[in-house]
Amino acid sequence: MKYSLLICSFILMLFSCKKAEKEALETVVSTKIVNFKTLTGVEDLLADTESVAVMVTRSIVLRDPLKIELSGTKEVKLMNFTLKTIRNIQVFVKLAGTGERVALLKIDSITPLVTFQLPLSIVDHEEQLYTESGQLITLAKQTDLSKAVFSVVVDDPFYKRLNAMKIPWRLNFRKSQEDVGNWYRMNPLHARESLVMFTNLAYLFSQESTQTGFMAYEGLTANDGTLLSEEKKSAVYRDILTRANIETGLVRNVSGLGGGNLVAVAEYVMMRHYNKNAEEVLVHELGHALGFGHSSNMTYASNSKAFHLAMRPLINKMLTDREYPYWDYRMLNTYNKYIDMTGDYLREGKKPNGDRHNPTKYEY
Ligand SMILES: [Zn+2]
Numbered sequence: 001m002k003y004s005l006l007i008c009s010f011i012l013m014l015f016s017c018k019k020a021e022k023e024a025l026e027t028v029v030s031t032k033i034v035n036f037k038t039l040t041g042v043e044d045l046l047a048d049t050e051s052v053a054v055m056v057t058r059s060i061v062l063r064d065p066l067k068i069e070l071s072g073t074k075e076v077k078l079m080n081f082t083l084k085t086i087r088n089i090q091v092f093v094k095l096a097g098t099g100e101r102v103a104l105l106k107i108d109s110i111t112p113l114v115t116f117q118l119p120l121s122i123v124d125h126e127e128q129l130y131t132e133s134g135q136l137i138t139l140a141k142q143t144d145l146s147k148a149v150f151s152v153v154v155d156d157p158f159y160k161r162l163n164a165m166k167i168p169w170r171l172n173f174r175k176s177q178e179d180v181g182n183w184y185r186m187n188p189l190h191a192r193e194s195l196v197m198f199t200n201l202a203y204l205f206s207q208e209s210t211q212t213g214f215m216a217y218e219g220l221t222a223n224d225g226t227l228l229s230e231e232k233k234s235a236v237y238r239d240i241l242t243r244a245n246i247e248t249g250l251v252r253n254v255s256g257l258g259g260g261n262l263v264a265v266a267e268y269v270m271m272r273h274y275n276k277n278a279e280e281v282l283v284h285e286l287g288h289a290l291g292f293g294h295s296s297n298m299t300y301a302s303n304s305k306a307f308h309l310a311m312r313p314l315i316n317k318m319l320t321d322r323e324y325p326y327w328d329y330r331m332l333n334t335y336n337k338y339i340d341m342t343g344d345y346l347r348e349g350k351k352p353n354g355d356r357h358n359p360t361k362y363e364y
Contacts, residue, residue: 088155096147174249219305258285283308
């Protein structure tokens with residue numbers, strides 16, 4: 001290694017002596033690296049202080065939770081909805097009418113749930129940059145990026161696991177947030193915990209072993225009580241795998257609500273999704289979203305058979321093996337927090353005076 005480095009520097013020196021200075025510089029063009037710790041203007045996403053009006057505009061693709069978009073004319077805005085720090089982020093641009101993406105810069109790391117802007121130097125001057133396939137090009141100064149497409153590639157083991165999920169679900173929060181009927185207002189703690197719960201759910205159903213387990217489980221019934229055929233089960237699973245949107249909220253009076261794209265649970269369910277054998281409500285509501293009513297055991301069990309019982313051993317294994325993207329309740333520690341800024345608080349966890357509302361037991 002040391003030997004080859006010596007050779008490289010020797011060759012480079014020769015180049016510097018014999019060739020024009022500009023050409024020698026081309027051999028050492030390196031992609032700009034942004035050090036996250038030096039950035040200013042970094043803001044939190046889904047923080048406790050985030051207003052409900054802003055919270056309900058959040059929209060998160062669970063398998064690709066780092067968003068990037070043009071902001072104004074000279075900057076890009078990044079929004080990271082992962083709950084773990086990610087590393088090695090490469091930012092690309094594809095200009096209108098061009099074939100290949102061009103690497104603009106790299107970011108060393110991004111912490112969980114943050115947003116920030118980065119200036120684009122290509123709007124100020126011509127630049128030498130690499131295309132995705134490694135070709136060095138000279139990019140002219142850009143005057144209009146409105147049709148440019150920005151994207152990111154994250155070379156991080158955790159992020160790659162999210163990226164590898166088959167399920168394309170985009171998670172949204174109900175626009176209407178009021179204490180009315182069976183609905184409670186969500187606060188940002190619920191939104192963060194929902195993000196964890198649905199990421200894990202998408203991860204579960206993205207696994208080949210889950211599909212195999214579902215197909216092999218016998219005794220699942222349709223709304224008319226007849227057994228689901230192989231074809232029907234395949235169609236149900238295809239629905240899980242191809243659905244674009246999942247909407248969630250927070251319910252009261254009942255344990256959960258589901259139907260259409262809506263899958264919502266009560267706070268006590270949301271606080272306990274890290275527990276083994278605690279999948280019943282969530283999977284029941286997913287069953288509703290998949291078009292099944294209470295006469296089908298895709299919701300409630302009948303004759304000890306149910307959708308959630310088919311999933312139970314698989315979910316328990318995810319928890320035991322710590323295979324879920326987010327398996328540890330201590331990461332968010334939602335249950336041990338409360339919100340007092342709006343007079344609101346976490347109904348399941350601690351009261352403002354430190355007392356508990358309801359004891360929740362976590363088992364590992
Ligand atoms: Zn139900």
